[in-house]
Amino acid sequence: MKKFEDLSFYEILEIPVGASSYEIREAYKEALSIYNEDSLTTYSLFTDDERDRIREKVEEAFLTLIDEVKRADYDRMLVDSGKLDEQILHGKERGRPAQLFSDNKVNYSNAVSNMVRKKIEEGDVEDIASEILSQERISGSDLKRLRQAIGIKQQEVFEITRITVSVLDAIENDQVESLPPLIYLKNFLKQYAGVLQVDSEKIVEGYTRQMALNQDET
Amino acid sequence: MPITFPIGGGKGGSGKSFITASLGVSFAKQGKRVLLIDLDLGGSNLHSFLGLKNTEIGLNEFLNKRFQDLEQAILSTSVPNLFIISSANCSMESANLFYLQKLKIIRAIQGLTFDYILLDLGAGTSFNTLDFFLTSNEGIFVITPEPTSIENAFRFIKSVYFRRIKQMLKQKEFQRIVKEVLDDSNIGIVRWPSDIIDMLIEKEPERGAFLENKLGEYGFNIILNQFRRKSDSSLGDKIERVCNKHFYSKFQFLGTVGYDERVHDSILSRNIYINTYPYTVTATDLQNVADKISENGQTSVSTHQDCYEEI
Numbered sequence: 001m002k003k004f005e006d007l008s009f010y011e012i013l014e015i016p017v018g019a020s021s022y023e024i025r026e027a028y029k030e031a032l033s034i035y036n037e038d039s040l041t042t043y044s045l046f047t048d049d050e051r052d053r054i055r056e057k058v059e060e061a062f063l064t065l066i067d068e069v070k071r072a073d074y075d076r077m078l079v080d081s082g083k084l085d086e087q088i089l090h091g092k093e094r095g096r097p098a099q100l101f102s103d104n105k106v107n108y109s110n111a112v113s114n115m116v117r118k119k120i121e122e123g124d125v126e127d128i129a130s131e132i133l134s135q136e137r138i139s140g141s142d143l144k145r146l147r148q149a150i151g152i153k154q155q156e157v158f159e160i161t162r163i164t165v166s167v168l169d170a171i172e173n174d175q176v177e178s179l180p181p182l183i184y185l186k187n188f189l190k191q192y193a194g195v196l197q198v199d200s201e202k203i204v205e206g207y208t209r210q211m212a213l214n215q216d217e218t
Numbered sequence: 219m220p221i222t223f224p225i226g227g228g229k230g231g232s233g234k235s236f237i238t239a240s241l242g243v244s245f246a247k248q249g250k251r252v253l254l255i256d257l258d259l260g261g262s263n264l265h266s267f268l269g270l271k272n273t274e275i276g277l278n279e280f281l282n283k284r285f286q287d288l289e290q291a292i293l294s295t296s297v298p299n300l301f302i303i304s305s306a307n308c309s310m311e312s313a314n315l316f317y318l319q320k321l322k323i324i325r326a327i328q329g330l331t332f333d334y335i336l337l338d339l340g341a342g343t344s345f346n347t348l349d350f351f352l353t354s355n356e357g358i359f360v361i362t363p364e365p366t367s368i369e370n371a372f373r374f375i376k377s378v379y380f381r382r383i384k385q386m387l388k389q390k391e392f393q394r395i396v397k398e399v400l401d402d403s404n405i406g407i408v409r410w411p412s413d414i415i416d417m418l419i420e421k422e423p424e425r426g427a428f429l430e431n432k433l434g435e436y437g438f439n440i441i442l443n444q445f446r447r448k449s450d451s452s453l454g455d456k457i458e459r460v461c462n463k464h465f466y467s468k469f470q471f472l473g474t475v476g477y478d479e480r481v482h483d484s485i486l487s488r489n490i491y492i493n494t495y496p497y498t499v500t501a502t503d504l505q506n507v508a509d510k511i512s513e514n515g516q517t518s519v520s521t522h523q524d525c526y527e528e529i
Binding site for chain 1: 363464
């Protein structure tokens with residue numbers, strides 16, 4: 001059985017040699033929770049000195065494995081000293097180390113906004129846009145008209161702005177009772193105008209004027 | 219040959235006797251022939267967990283030679299297939315067994331014919347407790363999710379190692395090596411039994427390796443008792459992993475046993491808990507632990523005949 005001092009960085013963190021950076025980070029967190037001085041698991045097992053030594057080692061293991069360059073050097077060292085089979089390093093099971101702070105969330109908004117921009121450039125919507133902007137009051141149906149003229153769907157607006165379709169619906173159909181509070185509404189309108197590439201200030205002003213009128217009527 | 223499971227754990231009140239009795243009942247229900255032996259000689263109470271009142275015969279009759287065979291001291295219980303050797307009737311001084319008496323008991327236990335023998339040990343790390351624990355490599359220790367209990371458990375593990383190493387090395391040599399370790403560490407005590415092995419490996423690799431090997435045969439099983447919902451659910455796994463990294467033997471976490479107020483009730487009313495409340499979380503936990511031990515038991519070799527050999 002190996003002594004703690006002789007364990008490899010992978011053994012210390014209890015991860016496979018091909019571990020991804022996510023696994024490494026999780027294992028590090030786990031190791032810290034085991035070896036911190038308040039840990040129910042080990043507080044009585046080690047003296048402060050022993051604990052410090054162990055934690056230094058855990059730290060070193062983490063900082064080496066999380067760094068692609070240092071990790072490659074370390075792996076090479078393991079292979080050269082015969083502690084690791086070279087095959088394992090190049091095996092299929094080896095996870096690709098990801099960037100430390102990258103998130104892997106799939107994001108379509110860029111692609112969609114490029115598509116929208118293209119449609120606005122190609123389409124002949126300038127007349128409608130300037131006609132709408134020249135109005136004193138701008139209703140939801142005006143916005144809807146412009147959107148349809150450009151040829152994009154509510155879902156696509158959602159992809160870019162993350163304004164939910166039900167709110168977009170309420171805006172376009174002037175359903176005053178379903179609209180969000182004014183401060184949010186103004187922001188939503190700004191973003192929507194941004195997608196449609198029209199003057200957002202004018203849209204907000206025109207829409208709130210129209211809304212006030214609607215409210216007076218009801 | 220029976221598989222012996224010594225059940226210890228360092229701290230008092232962690233539920234060693236309760237676990238012993240409950241596992242015994244579970245094994246008996248699996249159809250195994252099971253014997254429980256109360257070896258907590260100064261604080262014997264295992265019989266009470268099985269609803270037995272003050273027992274007429276027991277270990278005492280074997281110690282004072284009224285019985286020739288340990289078998290004569292065996293009592294049956296209300297559970298079929300489950301038997302017990304009580305020590306409730308032992309003399310007030312029996313907590314301090316003589317060395318030969320201890321050997322006599324250990325030898326006699328190894329000669330009994332049962333499927334499983336469960337040894338209920340006392341708290342603390344007295345030589346008796348450690349030596350009974352060392353009669354098997356399937357030792358179980360019961361801990362609770364409290365710092366005091368875990369502290370005592372580590373102490374217990376280290377003491378077991380220390381005792382075992384001492385048993386295997388000749389007296390003079392042991393003292394010589396300990397002295398060297400002490401000079402090295404300047405703490406005044408041996409903090410880690412493994413330091414002794416390391417020292418030996420350095421000086422005499424062959425014997426050191428042999429000793430290391432021998433200790434590697436020992437398996438420690440952990441049961442986390444009185445587990446409350448608020449406790450850290452990964453505590454048992456963590457302890458298993460830490461022990462496997464920092465000690466020389468194999469540690470296995472058998473599972474948690476939930477805390478239940480009704481355990482107390484059943485002790486008061488002298489009922490067997492898992493028979494009275496078979497469908498509680500705690501009873502299910504106990505069942506799971508018993509199943510896990512039975513699965514392990516089929517593959518493992520147990521009981522050290524060579525318990526007192528020297529190298």
